[in-house]
Amino acid sequence: MIVLGCNGFTRIADIFAEHFGLVGIDKHYIIGHDAGASLLVDGKLVAAVEEERLNRIKKTSDFPFNSVNWVLEHAGIQFSDIDLIAVPWNFSGEVFDMTLGGVAAMPGEPAQKIDFLRRMGALFTGALSHEAVLADFAARTGFSPDPDKVVFVPHHLAHATTGYYVSGMEDTAFLISDGRAEIFSSMMGEFRDGKIRIFEESTITGNDSIGILFNSITRFLGFVPNMDEYKVMGLAGFAEPPSPNPFLEHVVELHDNGRYTLHLPPADLHNTRYVDPLLEQHFGPLQDTVEYKAGIAAAAQEMLGVVTNHQLRALEAKTDLDHLLFEGGVALNCLNNTQLFEGSRFTDMEVSFAASDTGIVIGAAAYAWANHPDNVGKVKTPEPVTPYLGPEYDxxxxxxxxxxxxxxxxxxxxxxxxxxxxxxxxxxxxxxxxxxxxxxxxxxxxxxxxxxxxxxxxxxxxxxxxxxxxxxxxxxxxxxxxxxxxxxxxxxxxxxxxxxxxxxxxxxxxxxxxxxxxxxxxxxxxxxxxxxxxxxxxxxxxxxxxxxxxxxxxxxxxxxxxxxxxxxxxxxxxxxxxxxxxxxxxxxxxxxxxxxxxxx
Known part of the structure; x- marks a missing residue:
């Protein structure tokens, strides 16, 4: 069985620019960044590459035309040979209905909500819906896939399966945390006997995303969100977090089952700096000094640790498994990872080489392969997966x-x-x-x-x-x-x-x-x-x-x-x-x- 994983959208950057004003450093802020492709042949990952390495546009969200062509060429495969195409997003009708319900519950005047729905409708119909994804694939490749052979994998399940597949498909608990997926920003669960189980009571909505808050702090400090969060992590080493920490005093509220909520101004995609006034309220006006920025970075780093540690304590109580996978963009915060693991009861913790959205093409393909009716109950543990999966030159x-x-x-x-x-x-x-x-x-x-x-x-x-x-x-x-x-x-x-x-x-x-x-x-x-x-x-x-x-x-x-x-x-x-x-x-x-x- 041949499975192609594919992440990226031709028009998504233009739609976000036209309808939401997201340009410049916010261009790849939400969906589709880290575009790329992967190829599984009979369950073995034979190739994967990020589109940015080939089109030379960092964090590109474009359809992965070059990546798709390269993985197929590398394996000597034609489009007609593909059994399944796996997409690491599932913006289904149910997701759209849930989005509508979320808009109805938003504060604001009816006219504002109608305008927001108009913009969300343009996003769904222009890029994210199943029909739009299929049309995009056909327009860019010249191959029209059979809709019955395209598997739309929920984004966080793709993240979880990336870590599961790369680590050798052992029984394991997992924590996923990133900016946001279709609806959620974080979930936890376990893989047991090849089956995935989500602890639904512990999922975190996109409105309470610790990843998006960290993005906002990154932008406030003068860096590029969804790209430069590691700079904030690096700056944190230059200061001690303030005591009391304003984030923990005024922004984060912890709940049972590892859940939490964030007390933030209402999100405004027309104004990506909607969190800035809150940051200036608690830390003072922005100053272009290492001392000022390091103080906020240290506070943000401590906040991230408290929130993810709270989630991990709940996960420990919900599973008797000893192995832990941590995936998603938040898992790239390696300083936090060490503290999480050392404070846990898990005997080992893994964060894959593709924990961010670079890896979801691998996870989506592996999910589609493992859950195909022909493979359920028959899938064997794959060979160890190397990160060296892209082009080489003789x-x-x-x-x-x-x-x-x-x-x-x-x-x-x-x-x-x-x-x-x-x-x-x-x-x-x-x-x-x-x-x-x-x-x-x-x-x-x-x-x-x-x-x-x-x-x-x-x-x-x-x-x-x-x-x-x-x-x-x-x-x-x-x-x-x-x-x-x-x-x-x-x-x-x-x-x-x-x-x-x-x-x-x-x-x-x-x-x-x-x-x-x-x-x-x-x-x-x-x-x-x-x-x-x-x-x-x-x-x-x-x-x-x-x-x-x-x-x-x-x-x-x-x-x-x-x-x-x-x-x-x-x-x-x-x-x-x-x-x-x-x-x-x-x-x-x-x-x-x-x-x-x-x-x-």
């Missing part, structure tokens, strides 16, 4: 691309052993290296196939990378790579033994503060990526050689891109980024590349 393609840049770069082809030896020696100095290997990773974080590498022993290397390469805020920290067996020696891992996807944060052991200062945040922690010989053999060999030369057990790993651009995908993307920044060396597969006006 030596012939790489060398052809290098020749196109021949007036600006020099290159040498080396063996893998020579790459390891030479790059490890280069990294003993204060240099920055672009690293482009194999299939591109899926998800929001570079995991060693499209990375920028540097030596963390230099205290100012963070400033060098932020200013010379990334062109981003100076307070932003960088993540260290560490070999899995060495991680507990360098970091206080608690009950975790590995963190392969940068989804947890750990304190750096005191004896290593002076050894890896460039990868240690101001609060003494690091968001680590553990690697091993099985998943990333070349990178593991490089780190092992580098450690032998320097006695430094980590390398800085940050995404291979500049601020505001997607992670590089093709060799040409990598070369353009290399030439447009002060990256010192570029490794393209087995090619070591330097700039033509410099010598290696």
């Amino acid at each position: 030596a012939e393609t790489t060398e052809r691309t290098l020749r196109e840049f021949a007036d600006r770069v020099n290159w040498t082809r080396l063996s893998e052993d020579e790459i390891v030896d030479q790059v490890a020696k280069l990294l003993t100095e204060k240099v920055i290296i672009g690293w482009h290997q194999g299939r591109i990773e899926h998800g929001p974080r570079a995991l060693g196939h499209r990375s920028i590498l540097a030596n963390p022993k230099f205290p100012d290397i963070k400033d060098v990378i932020n200013t010379r390469v990334k062109h981003r805020e100076p307070f932003r920290p960088f993540a260290p790579l560490v070999l899995e067996p060495d991680a507990p020696k360098v970091f206080e891992m608690g009950r975790k033994t590995r963190s392969p996807y940068m989804t947890f944060v750990f304190p750096v052991r005191p004896e290593f503060h002076d050894i890896i200062p460039g990868a240690t945040h101001v609060d003494g922690t690091s968001r680590i990526q553990t690697i091993n010989d099985q998943d990333t053999p070349l990178l593991a060999a490089l780190l092992r050689k580098f450690t032998a030369l320097t006695d430094v057990p980590c390398l800085i790993n940050t995404s291979f891109n500049v601020a505001g651009e997607p992670i590089v995908c093709t060799p040409a993307d990598a070369l353009n980024c290399f030439l447009g920044t002060e990256i010192d060396y570029l490794v393209l597969g087995n090619y070591l590349v330097t700039k033509a006006d410099e010598s290696a």
Whole structure:
């Protein structure tokens, strides 16, 4: 059975702009961002890629035309071969009726409600309804799918199934939290014997979304919502939360069953800054200083922890399972993840490499496959899923691309052993290296196939990378790579033994503060990526050689891109980024590349 997962809408950005005024940083604020496609063949995930990596528009919400074509081409499959198409949204007639009921209950004059219904109607009929999705697919691909072969998977079930499928489909409890789905923003439940159960009494409405509130705080602080929330998390390390915390005193109200409500002004899609007056009321007028912003960030981080911990306590009471999955955009807050797990009774907690909306194409496809009548009761646990699911480029393609840049770069082809030896020696100095290997990773974080590498022993290397390469805020920290067996020696891992996807944060052991200062945040922690010989053999060999030369057990790993651009995908993307920044060396597969006006 062949299942295509597909997320993205051709007209949704235009509809939000025309009918709701959402433009600029709010363009991809609500629905359809992180567009992409995946392909399952007989239950095995053979390919997945985010549309932004191919169309080069960060957080794009467009129909994933390039992604769909690539996953099919990669597998040698035609549209006519597809058995099911899985869409990770289900804006059904029932959802529309519930939306109507919500509008009726809103405060405001009848004329305002009628206007809002008009705008919501344009959104449903123009992009979100089943009919609109089918028409969009046909218009963009030239293939008209059989409606009976299209499975519309509720958004949060897609999130849950992503984690379930990627982790190996073991019995597990789960917590999902993000901005909002069709109606809800958070739910919890469990997978048991291949069946999903939702704890309906614990679902959270979209009106009480902790994710959307965090989006609003992100925007208030001058960042891009639904993209830069990790900057707020990073800023939180520069301050202690105020006591009492205004969010916990005046905004959040906790209830039984892990539920909560938020006391906020009525949402106004015509004015995305409707929460700003509340923030200024409790924190004072906006000031463009790290001190002011860090204070709000610390308060927001504490609030997020209190709310999700409240949900987790309820989940613990509702399930006897020992394994926990946390998925959805809120699960990208790795600082919160560590505290949640360490304070829980669960024996393990996983956050997948595709916990945000990048992964719902995987979860939707897996859900459609596992719940098809031909597969119910027959589905076997899939093989371990790697994040390295996107395009890769062979030596012939790489060398052809290098020749196109021949007036600006020099290159040498080396063996893998020579790459390891030479790059490890280069990294003993204060240099920055672009690293482009194999299939591109899926998800929001570079995991060693499209990375920028540097030596963390230099205290100012963070400033060098932020200013010379990334062109981003100076307070932003960088993540260290560490070999899995060495991680507990360098970091206080608690009950975790590995963190392969940068989804947890750990304190750096005191004896290593002076050894890896460039990868240690101001609060003494690091968001680590553990690697091993099985998943990333070349990178593991490089780190092992580098450690032998320097006695430094980590390398800085940050995404291979500049601020505001997607992670590089093709060799040409990598070369353009290399030439447009002060990256010192570029490794393209087995090619070591330097700039033509410099010598290696």
